[in-house]
Amino acid sequence: MEMIPQFDAILLAGSRPEIDPLAHAANVSLKSLVMVHGRPMLSWPLRHILSHPQCRKLCILAQDFRELLQHPQLKPLLTHPKAQMCISNDGISSSIADILNGSQLSSPILILTGDNVLINDMILDEFLQSAKGNDLAVGMVEKRTMMAKYPDAKRTWIKLRGGAWSGANLFWIEKPAAMQPLLSFWQDVEQKRKKGLAIIAAFGPFLMIGAAARFWTMGQAIAKAGRRFGLRAALAPINIAEACIDVDKPADLIQVEAIMASDRQYGP
Numbered sequence: 288m289e290m291i292p293q294f295d296a297i298l299l300a301g302s303r304p305e306i307d308p309l310a311h312a313a314n315v316s317l318k319s320l321v322m323v324h325g326r327p328m329l330s331w332p333l334r335h336i337l338s339h340p341q342c343r344k345l346c347i348l349a350q351d352f353r354e355l356l357q358h359p360q361l362k363p364l365l366t367h368p369k370a371q372m373c374i375s376n377d378g379i380s381s382s383i384a385d386i387l388n389g390s391q392l393s394s395p396i397l398i399l400t401g402d403n404v405l406i407n408d409m410i411l412d413e414f415l416q417s418a419k420g421n422d423l424a425v426g427m428v429e430k431r432t433m434m435a436k437y438p439d440a441k442r443t444w445i446k447l448r449g450g451a452w453s454g455a456n457l458f459w460i461e462k463p464a465a466m467q468p469l470l471s472f473w474q475d476v477e478q479k480r481k482k483g484l485a486i487i488a489a490f491g492p493f494l495m496i497g498a499a500a501r502f503w504t505m506g507q508a509i510a511k512a513g514r515r516f517g518l519r520a521a522l523a524p525i526n527i528a529e530a531c532i533d534v535d536k537p538a539d540l541i542q543v544e545a546i547m548a549s550d551r552q553y554g555p
Contacts, residue, residue: 291412292419293341295392297383300329300349300401301375312537317354319361321540323404324547326360328534331404331553333364336397339411346373346391348382380470387463387470395419398458404543405529407552410455414530417523418459423466424523425509426457428531436528441538449504452522455530459523469516 300319302310313321319329336342347365352372355361365372371391375382386392397415399406418424430444430451444451460466503511506522513520525531534540547553 291341291415293343294395294397295344296336296342296397297346297348297386298399298401300347319401324544324553327358328404329401330360330364332399332401332406335406337367337369344392345369346371346386348373348375350375384470387466394463395461400456402533403456404534405532410527410530413525414457414523421521422462422518423513423520424459426455426523426525427452428455428525432526433528447503447505447508452505453531455525456533
Protein backbone atom coordinates (compact mmCIF):
# COMPACT_ATOMS: atom_id res chain seq x y z
CA MET A 288 0.00 0.00 0.00
CA GLU A 289 1.27 3.45 -0.86
CA MET A 290 2.00 5.97 1.86
CA ILE A 291 -1.09 7.44 3.53
CA PRO A 292 -0.75 11.25 3.45
CA GLN A 293 -0.65 13.31 6.62
CA PHE A 294 -3.70 15.49 7.13
CA ASP A 295 -5.53 17.88 9.43
CA ALA A 296 -9.20 17.21 10.05
CA ILE A 297 -12.53 18.88 10.78
CA LEU A 298 -15.12 16.90 12.72
CA LEU A 299 -18.66 18.25 12.41
CA ALA A 300 -20.22 17.79 15.85
CA GLY A 301 -22.85 20.52 15.98
CA SER A 302 -26.63 20.42 16.19
CA ARG A 303 -29.30 21.52 13.73
CA PRO A 304 -31.84 24.13 14.85
CA GLU A 305 -34.73 21.67 14.93
CA ILE A 306 -35.16 19.03 17.65
CA ASP A 307 -33.12 15.95 16.82
CA PRO A 308 -35.39 12.88 16.95
CA LEU A 309 -32.58 10.56 18.02
CA ALA A 310 -31.55 12.82 20.92
CA HIS A 311 -35.19 13.27 21.88
CA ALA A 312 -35.75 9.50 21.94
CA ALA A 313 -32.63 9.04 24.09
CA ASN A 314 -33.68 11.86 26.44
CA VAL A 315 -30.46 13.83 25.95
CA SER A 316 -30.01 17.42 24.82
CA LEU A 317 -27.50 16.75 22.02
CA LYS A 318 -27.21 14.03 19.40
CA SER A 319 -23.49 13.79 20.25
CA LEU A 320 -24.45 12.57 23.72
CA VAL A 321 -26.65 9.67 22.57
CA MET A 322 -25.11 6.50 24.01
CA VAL A 323 -23.80 4.04 21.41
CA HIS A 324 -22.41 0.73 22.69
CA GLY A 325 -21.62 2.19 26.10
CA ARG A 326 -20.07 5.46 24.92
CA PRO A 327 -21.43 8.84 23.80
CA MET A 328 -21.80 8.93 20.03
CA LEU A 329 -19.18 11.62 19.48
CA SER A 330 -16.50 9.63 21.29
CA TRP A 331 -16.33 6.97 18.56
CA PRO A 332 -15.13 9.12 15.62
CA LEU A 333 -13.06 11.25 18.03
CA ARG A 334 -11.13 8.24 19.33
CA HIS A 335 -10.40 6.89 15.87
CA ILE A 336 -9.38 10.13 14.18
CA LEU A 337 -7.20 11.29 17.08
CA SER A 338 -5.40 7.93 17.18
CA HIS A 339 -4.75 7.81 13.43
CA PRO A 340 -0.97 8.13 12.97
CA GLN A 341 -1.28 10.49 10.00
CA CYS A 342 -3.66 12.95 11.68
CA ARG A 343 -1.72 16.06 12.68
CA LYS A 344 -4.52 18.18 14.14
CA LEU A 345 -8.28 17.98 14.59
CA CYS A 346 -10.75 20.87 14.73
CA ILE A 347 -14.01 19.82 16.42
CA LEU A 348 -16.79 22.10 15.20
CA ALA A 349 -19.84 22.64 17.44
CA GLN A 350 -22.04 25.47 18.69
CA ASP A 351 -21.38 24.90 22.41
CA PHE A 352 -18.94 22.65 24.23
CA ARG A 353 -20.15 23.12 27.81
CA GLU A 354 -22.27 19.97 28.00
CA LEU A 355 -19.78 17.93 25.99
CA LEU A 356 -16.94 18.88 28.34
CA GLN A 357 -19.02 17.78 31.32
CA HIS A 358 -19.13 14.20 30.05
CA PRO A 359 -16.27 12.16 31.60
CA GLN A 360 -15.81 10.07 28.45
CA LEU A 361 -15.63 13.09 26.14
CA LYS A 362 -13.54 15.59 28.09
CA PRO A 363 -10.19 13.73 27.66
CA LEU A 364 -10.82 13.54 23.90
CA LEU A 365 -11.90 17.16 23.51
CA THR A 366 -8.80 18.31 25.40
CA HIS A 367 -6.42 15.93 23.57
CA PRO A 368 -3.17 17.62 22.40
CA LYS A 369 -4.21 17.18 18.75
CA ALA A 370 -7.70 18.60 19.30
CA GLN A 371 -9.05 22.13 19.00
CA MET A 372 -12.59 23.11 19.98
CA CYS A 373 -13.92 25.43 17.28
CA ILE A 374 -17.16 27.34 17.80
CA SER A 375 -19.42 27.19 14.74
CA ASN A 376 -21.47 30.15 13.54
CA ASP A 377 -24.86 30.22 11.85
CA GLY A 378 -24.15 27.62 9.18
CA ILE A 379 -21.96 24.63 8.38
CA SER A 380 -20.63 26.05 5.12
CA SER A 381 -19.67 29.42 6.59
CA SER A 382 -18.13 27.77 9.65
CA ILE A 383 -15.96 25.53 7.49
CA ALA A 384 -15.06 28.49 5.28
CA ASP A 385 -13.87 30.40 8.37
CA ILE A 386 -11.63 27.50 9.34
CA LEU A 387 -10.25 27.01 5.83
CA ASN A 388 -9.58 30.74 5.48
CA GLY A 389 -7.93 30.96 8.88
CA SER A 390 -4.67 29.62 10.21
CA GLN A 391 -5.96 26.84 12.48
CA LEU A 392 -5.35 24.00 10.02
CA SER A 393 -2.96 23.11 7.20
CA SER A 394 -3.90 21.31 3.99
CA PRO A 395 -4.74 18.68 3.05
CA ILE A 396 -7.87 18.51 5.19
CA LEU A 397 -10.23 15.63 5.93
CA ILE A 398 -13.85 16.43 6.88
CA LEU A 399 -16.01 13.88 8.71
CA THR A 400 -19.10 13.87 10.91
CA GLY A 401 -19.80 13.10 14.54
CA ASP A 402 -22.38 10.41 13.75
CA ASN A 403 -19.94 8.35 11.68
CA VAL A 404 -19.44 6.00 14.63
CA LEU A 405 -18.14 2.98 12.69
CA ILE A 406 -15.15 4.86 11.28
CA ASN A 407 -11.86 3.00 11.71
CA ASP A 408 -8.36 2.94 10.25
CA MET A 409 -9.34 0.55 7.43
CA ILE A 410 -12.10 2.88 6.25
CA LEU A 411 -9.96 5.99 6.66
CA ASP A 412 -6.95 4.51 4.88
CA GLU A 413 -8.97 3.25 1.93
CA PHE A 414 -10.61 6.65 1.57
CA LEU A 415 -7.34 8.58 1.91
CA GLN A 416 -5.61 6.41 -0.68
CA SER A 417 -8.40 7.02 -3.17
CA ALA A 418 -8.86 10.71 -2.37
CA LYS A 419 -5.30 12.02 -2.41
CA GLY A 420 -4.17 14.05 -5.40
CA ASN A 421 -7.59 15.67 -5.94
CA ASP A 422 -8.69 19.18 -5.01
CA LEU A 423 -11.87 17.65 -3.61
CA ALA A 424 -12.90 14.03 -3.09
CA VAL A 425 -16.16 12.57 -1.82
CA GLY A 426 -16.26 9.20 -0.05
CA MET A 427 -19.13 6.90 -1.08
CA VAL A 428 -20.14 3.25 -0.90
CA GLU A 429 -21.72 1.41 -3.84
CA LYS A 430 -25.02 -0.34 -3.11
CA ARG A 431 -23.73 -3.78 -4.08
CA THR A 432 -21.04 -3.48 -1.40
CA MET A 433 -23.67 -2.74 1.24
CA MET A 434 -26.19 -5.36 0.08
CA ALA A 435 -23.55 -8.10 0.02
CA LYS A 436 -23.03 -7.70 3.77
CA TYR A 437 -26.24 -6.06 5.02
CA PRO A 438 -29.04 -7.03 2.59
CA ASP A 439 -31.75 -5.51 4.80
CA ALA A 440 -30.00 -2.16 5.30
CA LYS A 441 -32.00 0.97 4.53
CA ARG A 442 -29.89 3.80 3.14
CA THR A 443 -30.41 6.76 0.82
CA TRP A 444 -29.11 5.78 -2.63
CA ILE A 445 -28.25 8.03 -5.55
CA LYS A 446 -28.77 6.01 -8.72
CA LEU A 447 -26.60 6.80 -11.73
CA ARG A 448 -25.24 4.80 -14.63
CA GLY A 449 -23.41 1.73 -13.43
CA GLY A 450 -24.78 1.65 -9.90
CA ALA A 451 -26.29 3.35 -6.88
CA TRP A 452 -24.22 5.09 -4.21
CA SER A 453 -24.59 6.32 -0.64
CA GLY A 454 -22.40 8.93 1.04
CA ALA A 455 -19.85 8.02 3.71
CA ASN A 456 -19.67 11.52 5.26
CA LEU A 457 -16.00 11.74 4.31
CA PHE A 458 -14.60 14.64 2.28
CA TRP A 459 -11.04 15.49 1.24
CA ILE A 460 -9.78 19.00 0.45
CA GLU A 461 -6.30 19.64 -0.93
CA LYS A 462 -6.78 23.27 -2.01
CA PRO A 463 -8.76 25.13 0.69
CA ALA A 464 -8.37 28.49 -1.04
CA ALA A 465 -10.23 27.20 -4.11
CA MET A 466 -13.23 25.95 -2.13
CA GLN A 467 -15.05 29.25 -1.48
CA PRO A 468 -17.44 29.14 -4.49
CA LEU A 469 -18.49 25.62 -3.56
CA LEU A 470 -18.88 26.39 0.15
CA SER A 471 -21.12 29.36 -0.64
CA PHE A 472 -24.06 27.06 -1.38
CA TRP A 473 -23.05 23.98 0.62
CA GLN A 474 -25.65 24.84 3.22
CA ASP A 475 -28.42 24.41 0.65
CA VAL A 476 -27.01 21.06 -0.41
CA GLU A 477 -26.77 19.96 3.23
CA GLN A 478 -30.48 20.67 3.71
CA LYS A 479 -31.21 18.39 0.74
CA ARG A 480 -28.83 15.64 1.78
CA LYS A 481 -31.55 12.96 1.85
CA LYS A 482 -33.14 13.94 -1.47
CA GLY A 483 -30.93 12.11 -3.91
CA LEU A 484 -30.95 13.98 -7.22
CA ALA A 485 -31.73 17.28 -5.48
CA ILE A 486 -28.10 17.27 -4.35
CA ILE A 487 -26.90 17.05 -7.94
CA ALA A 488 -29.45 19.67 -9.03
CA ALA A 489 -27.64 22.22 -6.90
CA PHE A 490 -24.76 22.01 -9.38
CA GLY A 491 -26.81 23.16 -12.34
CA PRO A 492 -29.55 21.98 -14.74
CA PHE A 493 -27.17 20.38 -17.25
CA LEU A 494 -25.75 18.11 -14.58
CA MET A 495 -29.21 17.37 -13.19
CA ILE A 496 -30.58 16.37 -16.60
CA GLY A 497 -27.58 14.15 -17.27
CA ALA A 498 -27.86 12.53 -13.85
CA ALA A 499 -31.62 12.00 -14.11
CA ALA A 500 -31.13 10.34 -17.50
CA ARG A 501 -28.21 8.37 -16.07
CA PHE A 502 -25.85 9.53 -18.79
CA TRP A 503 -22.92 9.42 -16.36
CA THR A 504 -21.45 7.32 -13.64
CA MET A 505 -21.13 8.75 -10.14
CA GLY A 506 -17.44 9.46 -10.71
CA GLN A 507 -18.19 11.36 -13.92
CA ALA A 508 -20.99 13.35 -12.27
CA ILE A 509 -18.75 14.44 -9.37
CA ALA A 510 -15.94 15.37 -11.77
CA LYS A 511 -18.32 17.46 -13.89
CA ALA A 512 -19.73 19.18 -10.79
CA GLY A 513 -16.22 20.01 -9.63
CA ARG A 514 -15.25 21.55 -12.95
CA ARG A 515 -18.08 24.05 -12.56
CA PHE A 516 -16.09 25.49 -9.65
CA GLY A 517 -12.66 25.04 -11.17
CA LEU A 518 -11.92 22.03 -8.99
CA ARG A 519 -10.49 18.62 -9.73
CA ALA A 520 -13.19 16.64 -7.93
CA ALA A 521 -13.38 12.87 -7.69
CA LEU A 522 -15.40 10.02 -6.31
CA ALA A 523 -13.43 8.14 -3.62
CA PRO A 524 -15.09 4.71 -3.56
CA ILE A 525 -14.88 2.76 -0.31
CA ASN A 526 -15.37 -0.99 -0.54
CA ILE A 527 -16.32 -1.35 3.13
CA ALA A 528 -20.05 -1.45 3.84
CA GLU A 529 -19.79 0.10 7.31
CA ALA A 530 -18.34 3.32 5.86
CA CYS A 531 -21.80 4.62 4.91
CA ILE A 532 -23.65 3.55 8.06
CA ASP A 533 -24.13 6.63 10.22
CA VAL A 534 -26.58 7.08 13.10
CA ASP A 535 -29.45 9.36 12.10
CA LYS A 536 -32.48 7.51 13.45
CA PRO A 537 -33.38 4.79 15.98
CA ALA A 538 -33.19 2.03 13.34
CA ASP A 539 -29.61 3.08 12.53
CA LEU A 540 -28.73 2.90 16.22
CA ILE A 541 -30.09 -0.65 16.46
CA GLN A 542 -28.05 -1.73 13.45
CA VAL A 543 -24.86 -0.07 14.72
CA GLU A 544 -25.25 -1.61 18.18
CA ALA A 545 -25.52 -5.05 16.57
CA ILE A 546 -22.44 -4.47 14.41
CA MET A 547 -20.37 -3.25 17.36
CA ALA A 548 -21.50 -6.13 19.57
CA SER A 549 -20.25 -8.63 16.98
CA ASP A 550 -16.90 -6.94 16.28
CA ARG A 551 -14.28 -6.91 19.01
CA GLN A 552 -12.45 -3.90 17.50
CA TYR A 553 -15.14 -1.65 18.98
CA GLY A 554 -14.71 -3.00 22.51
CA PRO A 555 -17.12 -2.11 25.30
